[in-house]
Amino acid sequence: MQLIDGKAVAAHIKAEIAANVQQLVRDGGRPPCLAAVLVGHDGASETYVAGKVRTCAELGFRSSLIRFDSNVSESELLECIDRLNNDGGIDGFIVQLPLPKHISEAKILEAIDYRKDVDGFHPVNIGRMAAGLPCFLPATPAGVLELLTYYNIETSGKHCVVIGRSRIVGKPIAMLMMQKAYPGDCTVTVCHSRSNNLREMCLSADIIIVALGVPHFLKDDMVKPGAVVIDVGLTRLPSSVTATGYKLAGDVDFSRVAPLCSYITPVPGGVGPMTIVSLMKNTWKAAARTIYP
Amino acid sequence: MQLIDGKAVAAHIKAEIAANVQQLVRDGGRPPCLAAVLVGHDGASETYVAGKVRTCAELGFRSSLIRFDSNVSESELLECIDRLNNDGGIDGFIVQLPLPKHISEAKILEAIDYRKDVDGFHPVNIGRMAAGLPCFLPATPAGVLELLTYYNIETSGKHCVVIGRSRIVGKPIAMLMMQKAYPGDCTVTVCHSRSNNLREMCLSADIIIVALGVPHFLKDDMVKPGAVVIDVGLTRLPSSVTATGYKLAGDVDFSRVAPLCSYITPVPGGVGPMTIVSLMKNTWKAAARTIYP
Numbered sequence: 001m002q003l004i005d006g007k008a009v010a011a012h013i014k015a016e017i018a019a020n021v022q023q024l025v026r027d028g029g030r031p032p033c034l035a036a037v038l039v040g041h042d043g044a045s046e047t048y049v050a051g052k053v054r055t056c057a058e059l060g061f062r063s064s065l066i067r068f069d070s071n072v073s074e075s076e077l078l079e080c081i082d083r084l085n086n087d088g089g090i091d092g093f094i095v096q097l098p099l100p101k102h103i104s105e106a107k108i109l110e111a112i113d114y115r116k117d118v119d120g121f122h123p124v125n126i127g128r129m130a131a132g133l134p135c136f137l138p139a140t141p142a143g144v145l146e147l148l149t150y151y152n153i154e155t156s157g158k159h160c161v162v163i164g165r166s167r168i169v170g171k172p173i174a175m176l177m178m179q180k181a182y183p184g185d186c187t188v189t190v191c192h193s194r195s196n197n198l199r200e201m202c203l204s205a206d207i208i209i210v211a212l213g214v215p216h217f218l219k220d221d222m223v224k225p226g227a228v229v230i231d232v233g234l235t236r237l238p239s240s241v242t243a244t245g246y247k248l249a250g251d252v253d254f255s256r257v258a259p260l261c262s263y264i265t266p267v268p269g270g271v272g273p274m275t276i277v278s279l280m281k282n283t284w285k286a287a288a289r290t291i292y293p
Numbered sequence: 294m295q296l297i298d299g300k301a302v303a304a305h306i307k308a309e310i311a312a313n314v315q316q317l318v319r320d321g322g323r324p325p326c327l328a329a330v331l332v333g334h335d336g337a338s339e340t341y342v343a344g345k346v347r348t349c350a351e352l353g354f355r356s357s358l359i360r361f362d363s364n365v366s367e368s369e370l371l372e373c374i375d376r377l378n379n380d381g382g383i384d385g386f387i388v389q390l391p392l393p394k395h396i397s398e399a400k401i402l403e404a405i406d407y408r409k410d411v412d413g414f415h416p417v418n419i420g421r422m423a424a425g426l427p428c429f430l431p432a433t434p435a436g437v438l439e440l441l442t443y444y445n446i447e448t449s450g451k452h453c454v455v456i457g458r459s460r461i462v463g464k465p466i467a468m469l470m471m472q473k474a475y476p477g478d479c480t481v482t483v484c485h486s487r488s489n490n491l492r493e494m495c496l497s498a499d500i501i502i503v504a505l506g507v508p509h510f511l512k513d514d515m516v517k518p519g520a521v522v523i524d525v526g527l528t529r530l531p532s533s534v535t536a537t538g539y540k541l542a543g544d545v546d547f548s549r550v551a552p553l554c555s556y557i558t559p560v561p562g563g564v565g566p567m568t569i570v571s572l573m574k575n576t577w578k579a580a581a582r583t584i585y586p
Contacts, residue, residue, distance in 0.1 A: 106426055123420025130419050130468075131460050133399055157489040165471050167424050174467075175423075178458050178483045187490060189482040190471045196450040197480060197497075204490075 001258055002151070004230075004265045006143075009150045010273035014059060017277075017284050021060040024287075032287035033062040034118065034279075035084055035093035039077070039103070040070030044236065045096045052094070055276050061283060064090065074103045078111050085113040092118030092136075092286035094279070097168075115292040118282035121168070130175050134291045136282045141172040143274025144209060144230055148183040151263060153207075153228055160186035161201050163218070163251070164211035169232055173209055198222075215249035220256040229257060229264045232271050248272075294551055295444070297523075297558045299436075302443045303566035307352060310570075310577050314353040317580075325580035326355040327411065327572075328377055328386035332370070332396070333363030337529065338389045345387075348569050354576060357383065367396045371404050378406040385411030385429075385579035387572070390461075408585040411575035414461070423468050427584045429575045434465040436567025437502060437523055441476040446500075446521055446556060453479035454494050456511070456544070457504035462525055466502055491515075508542035513549040522550060522557040525564050541565075 021031055034056055038049050049065065056063035066080060077095075084093045093116055099105050109117075114124035120138035128135035137145075148155060160177045164170035170190060178188040186207065191198045202208055202222040210218050211232035223229065233251025241247075250267030258264050265271055285291050314324055327349055331342050342358065349356035359373060370388075377386045386409055392398050402410075407417035413431035421428035430438075441448060453470045457463035463483060471481040479500065484491045495501055495515040503511050504525035516522065526544025534540075543560030551557050558564055578584050 106424065123417045123424065123426075125416075126420035126423050127416025127418065128420075130423060130464055131399065131416065133416070157487050159490055159494075165473075171423055171468065171471070174471075174483075175464065178464070178467075178485070180458075180487075185485075185487040187482060187484050187488040187494065189480060190467075191480050192471070192478075194450050194473075194478040195480040197452055200497075201480065204493075 001261050002263045003258075004147050004151055004263050004270055006147060006265060006270040006273045009147060010277045012150075013146065013277050013281065014055070017280055018059045020284065025060065030089075031060050031062050032091050032283050033064065033089055034283045035064040035066060035087075035090045037066045037068070037077070037080060037084075037093065037095045039068045039072055039096070039099055042098070045098075049096050051276055052279060055280055056283075059280055061280070070100045072100075072103075074107065077103060077108060081108065081111045085111075085116060090116070092116045092283045094119045116286060118279060118286055120172075120282065126172070129172060132179055132181070136285070136291060137176070137278070138168055138172050139275045139278035139282070140169050140211075140232060140271065141176055142278040142281070143271055144173060144232070145176060145183050146274055146278065147230065147265065147271070148228075153183070153263060155183045155207065156185040158186050158206035159189065159204055160207040160209065161189045161191060161205035162209045162211070163191045163198070163202070164213070164232075165190050165192040166211060169211040173211065173232075177207075177209075210251040212251050214251055216251070216253040218252045218257060220253065220260060223257050223260050225260050226262045227260065229261050230271060231265050231267050234267060234272060294554050295556045296551075297440050297444055297556050297563055299440060299558060299563040299566045302440060303570045305443075306439065306570050306574065307348070310573055311352045313577065318353065323382075324353050324355050325384050325576050326357065326382055327576045328357040328359060328380075328383045330359045330361070330370070330373060330377075330386065330388045332361045332365055332389070332392055335391070338391075342389050344569055345572060348573055349576075352573055354573070363393045365393075365396075367400065370396060370401060374401065374404045378404075378409060383409070385409045385576045387412045409579060411572060411579055413465075413575065419465070422465060425472055425474070429578070429584060430469070430571070431461055431465050432568045432571035432575070433462050433504075433525060433564065434469055435571040435574070436564055437466060437525070438469060438476050439567055439571065440523065440558065440564070441521075444556060446476070448476045448500065449478040451479050451499035452482065452497055453500040453502065454482045454484060454498035455502045455504070456484045456491070456495070457506070457525075458483055458485040459504060462504040466504065466525075470500075470502075503544040505544050507544055509544070509546040511545045511550060513546065513553060516550050516553050518553050519555045520553065522554050523564060524558050524560050527560060527565060 114122040120136040125135040207228045209230045231250040231252040236246040239247040407415040413429040418428040470479045500521045502523045524543040524545040529539040532540040
């Protein structure tokens with residue numbers, strides 16, 4: 001069993017991006033700039049955004065954090081997005097999800113200029129991804145592809161089971177794993193809460209990607225020996241032994257499943273670190289105008 | 294075994310649309326108007342476009358056919374699209390595919406105003422479909438959904454195998470069959486030319502949707518008794534007994550597979566007639582501004 005070390009892969013890619021930024025600045029260029037919009041004070045969102053801002057600093061990016069109270073109106077938020085769309089000093093920006101219930105996420109995401117949509121959530125980017133055209137890939141799916149590539153894991157013709165059909169992870173991962181490319185060319189099955197035959201499906205899988213958000217969902221009796229298991233789950237469970245008062249749990253019953261696998265990602269330290277790195281890679285591409293001129 | 298009669302379902306939906314148009318015109322409205330752009334003289338494309346124009350007339354729509362020689366330049370075609378985008382008298386339009394090799398299909402499709410993209414091929418419509426937002430659905434997948442709905446075929450929790458991963462049929466059908474809706478809520482597997490385990494996958498399927506374009510590909514030893522089989526294939530095979538010199542072949546070995554099925558679509562007369570009807574439905578929605586204001 002080979003542990004997929006997301007932290008190490010992330011560090012490697014970050015070093016590459018940082019070197020690119022240094023070169024850009026030496027050549028007299030402006031460093032890439034990412035803005036993040038944060039509404040309210042959700043603990044997990046605060047942590048994620050802080051991680052993004054910190055990673056920007058590490059890589060030599062500029063960053064800008066725009067905060068709103070949770071009672072901000074949809075139109076105020078739309079005005080802010082309009083400003084960011086038109087701000088030539090900002091290459092890309094994200095609106096941290098989830099948003100309060102009185103604001104339409106779909107409306108907010110569609111208001112973002114797709115050329116600055118480094119989260120890859122705008123319909124234009126999703127549609128271009130589905131069509132196999134250059135686009136900003138959503139960060140978590142892109143991170144999973146990077147891990148498969150880094151470990152040179154064979155995918156062509158394999159059966160890949162994706163558990164979860166979210167707009168942000170399950171669906172885009174499925175679309176990417178079936179594309180005519182490497183990684184890709186898999187027979188892809190998407191399972192979810194309504195699936196009748198989830199266990200059988202998993203048992204026939206060469207690659208399982210779990211993105212349900214249900215801690216320890218994938219058990220050892222659902223995994224074929226030699227399978228590759230990618231755990232996208234990241235749930236905070238209360239803990240009395242950590243300083244933060246919580247610990248992170250993945251969707252895989254790791255200690256029992258790991259011995260069966262050819263490759264497996266741990267949580268934390270697997271897909272998580274890759275997600276931020278993919279966002280940074282998108283921001284770099286936005287600054288360098290490599291996808292949209 | 295129940296034969297799914299696409300011709301009858303299509304006639305039923307056409308009658309509904311025609312009644313809506315008559316009402317609209319009685320109320321003093323302008324009838325919906327569809328334009329079609331046809332490049333070159335490919336036999337199949339000529340037939341498809343003629344069918345669309347004829348159906349417009351049947352339903353009381355206006356239609357307009359714009360022809361170019363196959364040596365038209367990309368920029369001439371883009372100019373035409375720009376004119377159609379800005380023509381208030383045209384509610385929706387299509388560019389008949391395939392285009393000659395010197396023209397970028399992706400570029401042409403992205404140039405169409407997504408609010409007039411009644412083929413549902415623009416990234417905004419694909420992305421909105423993936424996100425479950427209102428949009429113009431691509432015609433063939435939408436037609437398949439209509440058939441499942443009309444025959445009240447259960448889909449929730451079922452295993453749906455889609456054979457083929459094209460941008461126009463396979464991928465969007467997969468996305469729709471996994472959505473949280475009816476029809477939908479299926480465990481969806483997408484198989485294609487690179488799949489190692491296609492036969493086993495098909496044998497475990499409750500619903501098989503074949504969109505490969507390989508005549509008689511799906512054999513009786515690939516189908517579980519009681520399965521629902523939807524045949525999207527439509528290949529012209531030379532024939533000495535028809536007046537046209539060809540006959541249409543589906544992707545299913547119909548005479549052997551049909552006895553096994555609970556429901557099956559014939560070719561012709563299954564999915565085919567629904568495709569044009571879905572295009573007409575989109576055009577109606579474009580005229581009525583029900584999706585985009």
